[in-house]
Amino acid sequence: MVDERPPGPRSRRGAVVIVCAVLLTLLLAGHRLVPNVHGLGSLVDSVTPLLGIAVPLLALAALLRRSRPALLAVLLPALVWAGLYGRAWLPPAAGADGAAVRVVSQNLRVGNPDPAATVGALTGDAPDLIGLQEVADGDRVASVLAERYPHRAVVSTVALWSRWPIREAHGVDTGLGWDRALRAVVAAPQGDLAVYVVHLGSARAGHTATRDQTVAALADAVRADPADRLVVLGDLNTATTDRVFDPLTRLLGDAQAEAGQGFGFTWPAGLPVTRPDHVLYRGLTPTAAGVLHTPDSDHRAVTAGFRW
Known part of the structure; x- marks a missing residue:
């Protein structure tokens, strides 16, 4: 049955x-x-x-x-x-040994109660170049960095501090109506290095058009840049998995993807769930990349090392 x-x-x-x-x-x-x-x-x-x-x-x-x-x-x-x-x-194939250039990038946060403490934490591994965004109190930052980093370039709220001479520096138009990015040429011991320090437009749920336009503008600037060796440091307000990021990844390598381990999330600092902060490059070989938890900022810092 x-x-x-x-x-x-x-x-x-x-x-x-x-x-x-x-x-x-x-x-x-x-x-x-x-x-x-x-x-x-x-x-x-x-x-x-x-x-x-x-x-x-x-x-x-x-x-x-x-x-x-x-x-x-x-x-x-x-x-x-x-x-x-x-x-x-997977463990990165590259090792930190032999890095000729070490860089770090940090969004300091507007309203940071102690930017000196934040930038002080960035110097622990003795980077050669420090890129900063949302710099509101340059004097307090200078009080910590000026002795070890005697060369600097500042445009609006972004700044580059360098151990080595800066040959030239100027603002970069990313379509915000005011420059919130700079390009500098650093005279490193091995040769000139073009360095961008960038803070692109903000993105909010349902409102990404300004951010998208600034990503495209940065990609245009990098595409037209004649420098053989180039590094981009900054808060790009864009995750590497975001399709809007593609114009940059077609032009530049990602230090975290090539020489880091894990996603390298940086925001929010207390429990990061995304990575708007980046170190991008061309003409160099990344040897290390990571994330640094610093005090008083809502972003973690990003670090990288490169061989010439």
């Missing part, structure tokens, strides 16, 4: 987990297909690395439901996430 009773709860065990795993897989694999309307695509791109957190949660749910099909389904988003971002967690 055929049992025609409807399937019991066991046959549906784990169905919700399976559906969630499939949806997560589709989002991970196809996040670039989300239309970038009012910045929605950029937002999804930026948070995609964090979606990996859902994988162990779904696996736990599958185990609690005692569902083998659900546990197998969770392998799909796990494999896709690993394919997209697993390389970031």
